[in-house]
Amino acid sequence: MKGLTSDDVVVTGLGTVSCLGAGVDAFWAGLRAADSRPEPPPGLAERVPGALSYRVADGVTETGRYGRATAFALHAARQAVADAALTAEEIADMAVVIGTAAGETAERETARDGAGAEAWAPVFRVASAVGGELGAFGSNISVSNACAASGYALTLAIDLVRRGEARTVLVGGADAVATVPLAAFGRLGASDPVRCRPFDADRGGTVFGEGAAMLVVRSAGAAAGRPVYGRLLGAALSCDAHHPTAPDPAGDQLVRVAREALREAGREPGDVDAVIPHGTGTRQNDAVEARVLGEVLGERLGDVPLFSLKAFIGHTAGSAAAFSTVCAALMARHGAMPANMTLERQDPDCRVWLPQTGPTPLTRTNVLLNAYAFGGNNFSLVFGGESR
Amino acid sequence: MTARDTVAEAVVTGVGTVAAPAGTALDEPWFDYRARLGPRGYKYLPDACQYLLAAAKDALTRSGAESAGPAGPAGPAGPAGPAGSAGSVGSAGAAGDGPAALAGFAEERRAAVVGTNSAVAALHADITEVVRAGGINRLSPMLTPFFSVNLVASRLSTEHRLKGFNTTVTSPRVAGLEALHVAARELGAGRGDLVLAGVTEAFDPGHGTAAAEAGSVVLVLRPPADAVRPGGALLRTTLRFVPPAALAHESGRRRAGREVREALEALAAPGRAPELIRVVTDGSAVAAAVEAAVRDWSARRVPLSVEAVGARAGALAPMERVAHDLRDGAAGPRTVVAVAGEGNVAFASVDPYGTA
Numbered sequence: 094m095k096g097l098t099s100d101d102v103v104v105t106g107l108g109t110v111s112c113l114g115a116g117v118d119a120f121w122a123g124l125r126a127a128d129s130r131p132e133p134p135p136g137l138a139e140r141v142p143g144a145l146s147y148r149v150a151d152g153v154t155e156t157g158r159y160g161r162a163t164a165f166a167l168h169a170a171r172q173a174v175a176d177a178a179l180t181a182e183e184i185a186d187m188a189v190v191i192g193t194a195a196g197e198t199a200e201r202e203t204a205r206d207g208a209g210a211e212a213w214a215p216v217f218r219v220a221s222a223v224g225g226e227l228g229a230f231g232s233n234i235s236v237s238n239a240c241a242a243s244g245y246a247l248t249l250a251i252d253l254v255r256r257g258e259a260r261t262v263l264v265g266g267a268d269a270v271a272t273v274p275l276a277a278f279g280r281l282g283a284s285d286p287v288r289c290r291p292f293d294a295d296r297g298g299t300v301f302g303e304g305a306a307m308l309v310v311r312s313a314g315a316a317a318g319r320p321v322y323g324r325l326l327g328a329a330l331s332c333d334a335h336h337p338t339a340p341d342p343a344g345d346q347l348v349r350v351a352r353e354a355l356r357e358a359g360r361e362p363g364d365v366d367a368v369i370p371h372g373t374g375t376r377q378n379d380a381v382e383a384r385v386l387g388e389v390l391g392e393r394l395g396d397v398p399l400f401s402l403k404a405f406i407g408h409t410a411g412s413a414a415a416f417s418t419v420c421a422a423l424m425a426r427h428g429a430m431p432a433n434m435t436l437e438r439q440d441p442d443c444r445v446w447l448p449q450t451g452p453t454p455l456t457r458t459n460v461l462l463n464a465y466a467f468g469g470n471n472f473s474l475v476f477g478g479e480s481r
Numbered sequence: 482m483t484a485r486d487t488v489a490e491a492v493v494t495g496v497g498t499v500a501a502p503a504g505t506a507l508d509e510p511w512f513d514y515r516a517r518l519g520p521r522g523y524k525y526l527p528d529a530c531q532y533l534l535a536a537a538k539d540a541l542t543r544s545g546a547e548s549a550g551p552a553g554p555a556g557p558a559g560p561a562g563p564a565g566s567a568g569s570v571g572s573a574g575a576a577g578d579g580p581a582a583l584a585g586f587a588e589e590r591r592a593a594v595v596g597t598n599s600a601v602a603a604l605h606a607d608i609t610e611v612v613r614a615g616g617i618n619r620l621s622p623m624l625t626p627f628f629s630v631n632l633v634a635s636r637l638s639t640e641h642r643l644k645g646f647n648t649t650v651t652s653p654r655v656a657g658l659e660a661l662h663v664a665a666r667e668l669g670a671g672r673g674d675l676v677l678a679g680v681t682e683a684f685d686p687g688h689g690t691a692a693a694e695a696g697s698v699v700l701v702l703r704p705p706a707d708a709v710r711p712g713g714a715l716l717r718t719t720l721r722f723v724p725p726a727a728l729a730h731e732s733g734r735r736r737a738g739r740e741v742r743e744a745l746e747a748l749a750a751p752g753r754a755p756e757l758i759r760v761v762t763d764g765s766a767v768a769a770a771v772e773a774a775v776r777d778w779s780a781r782r783v784p785l786s787v788e789a790v791g792a793r794a795g796a797l798a799p800m801e802r803v804a805h806d807l808r809d810g811a812a813g814p815r816t817v818v819a820v821a822g823e824g825n826v827a828f829a830s831v832d833p834y835g836t837a
Contacts, residue, residue, distance in 0.1 A: 224722050225823065228726065228727055230724065234659060256670060258666070276620065330672065332647040468631045468635025
């Protein structure tokens with residue numbers, strides 16, 4: 094890869110586990126096939142009537158002594174490390190930063206039946222377990238900013254590399270469907286009874302997915318001579334400081350976070366070739382995000398294709414931003430954006446371009462990614478793709 | 482290969498705490514939010530959120546930050562303004578309440594990083610129980626959103642208009658020190674000018690054989706370029722990880738020991754060896770290995786105190802030691818090391834006369 098500077102943070106490995114299967118090839122094939130649908134989650138549907146989820150099929154990962162989220166993370170992490178062709182020494186020196194909204198909450202729910210005499214089981218041990226299983230002695234950080242958790246993890250990973258704390262970071266997110274978040278979203282009236290259909294006029298909320306997405310990111314020096322997918326050009330964080338669950342309708346902090354990511358990336362709105370929005374399917378989120386994109390992209394809004402990833406894999410909570418980044422890297426590798434899931438009727442208040450035939454060719458891949466979370470925790474990133 | 486720069490630095494200008502009185506049964510109500518926060522607006526918050534808000538209010542009140550903030554609109558800040566009345570981390574300043582203490586900082590340059598393991602464990606247990614017993618319509622619409630653990634810290638942003646960023650970190654038993662490290666790292670990266678960083682924990686009904694924790698510690702942090710004011714301190718942090726399985730092999734044990742010794746060496750500024758190191762262990766094999774390495778490094782160097790506090794269901798204990806060191810009027814740097822059997826190891830040093 095030409096023209097790298099010492100500040101550059103490059104992506105050299107990818108891994109995923111999702112309802113589309115295990116591995117980035119299965120992930121990409123699933124996006125191309127566009128036939129995923131949510132189902133009632135086994136064992137949960139009777140407790141949370143009408144609940145749906147995009148579930149990882151049984152048998153895709155072995156859970157062993159870990160919970161499902163950790164098992165997903167381990168599977169995806171091993172893929173990413175293998176893809177990056179890291180040496181044993183590089184793995185031992187590697188930092189690990191993983192975002193998870195709920196950690197092993199599901200296992201806690203089950204354990205409550207026999208709670209009492211057992212040793213305390215930390216809910217948020219996904220990053221620890223991954224670092225432990227891989228034998229990574231570097232900084233190990235668990236981030237739990239809900240649906241933006243892996244975005245916050247990505248920002249931290251960038252800063253760890255740029256500040257010299259680590260030369261190689263395994264970064265990503267993992268979450269598994271559990272009763273608590275499903276019940277909470279149901280109670281808050283934020284679940285769609287049909288499927289996850291962001292920007293559709295009839296959307297009724299989100300639908301959870303599950304899985305893990307992992308990336309190996311490295312300093313330009315550490316990655317010298319290795320194949321790369323692209324660069325994490327710039328990332329930014331902001332907080333609405335407005336409401337526990339609803340985005341600030343003014344969208345000021347969403348505009349700011351996107352512009353700061355572009356500024357850090359050294360890119361202008363005119364340089365954005367594609368957007369992977371947060372796009373959850375909740376009424377407020379999609380409407381506000383569409384307006385925010387209009388403010389950031391200006392008159393180019395209708396010319397920049399959006400890829401609505403959650404329509405394929407559901408809202409994967411803490412791993413959502415990592416999935417978006419993996420998706421951007423694969424779009425760069427393939428030079429194309431898959432067709433979006435077909436919308437029954439696009440919301441006229443969401444005047445974004447969602448190509449529903451395709452794929453859409455991309456000659457450049459400066460991709461703007463967004464992830465927003467409860468608590469008004471916002472994240473944007475600019476990924477700069479390269480042909481691998 | 483270049484050496485890693487693993488140490489993050491920040492200047493502490495205030496510390497606030499909420500601690501249960503000794504002997505308190507943590508699963509019973511013990512905290513009076515009305516007395517610490519006010520009569521309205523706090524009733525329907527989880528315990529951990531109330532503790533956090535109160536500790537932050539305390540920290541801001543004790544901070545001299547109100548006179549040091551870079552004035553002006555949002556955006557990258559210039560140099561700090563003129564120093565005014567020096568705040569002390571050990572005594573309440575005369576600066577009034579939290580928002581006044583933040584007044585010199587643009588909202589977009591204020592931030593928070595909070596560590597927790599068990600802030601919403603009780604709420605999760607309640608939600609699970611209610612859903613099993615009667616269905617989701619019986620869930621409280623006020624408390625249910627807090628199922629998402631980051632809402633505890635996010636409430637701090639709403640309270641004090643912290644719009645820079647708001648990060649929640651959750652590594653087992655070290656999340657408080659982890660929050661200090663992440664906050665210092667993000668200050669160093671220029672993502673903010675003032676960060677409230679700390680820990681909050683609430684009673685975890687699933688604490689099992691570990692001791693439950695409840696309370697909060699919050700520090701007010703500024704970039705390391707700031708001068709340490711009287712009563713303040715320079716904070717230095719670093720993180721390590723000891724894969725538990727590595728301890729089964731001689732090479733892994735050697736690596737673990739080397740990592741710990743290098744962390745302590747990196748943390749100690751030239752000529753500023755710590756006067757005291759406290760290791761907060763959890764009785765695990767990883768903790769034993771870390772403790773041995775700390776003893777090895779500190780032999781004939783510092784009076785080493787190893788606190789085997791026993792397994793705790795949270796990340797509060799190490800931060801309580803940091804708060805104690807900040808308020809103790811120590812003459813030199815003091816270091817706290819927190820260890821989790823899962824492999825996480827976090828180090829924090831506070832130095833009242835340190836310079837970045």
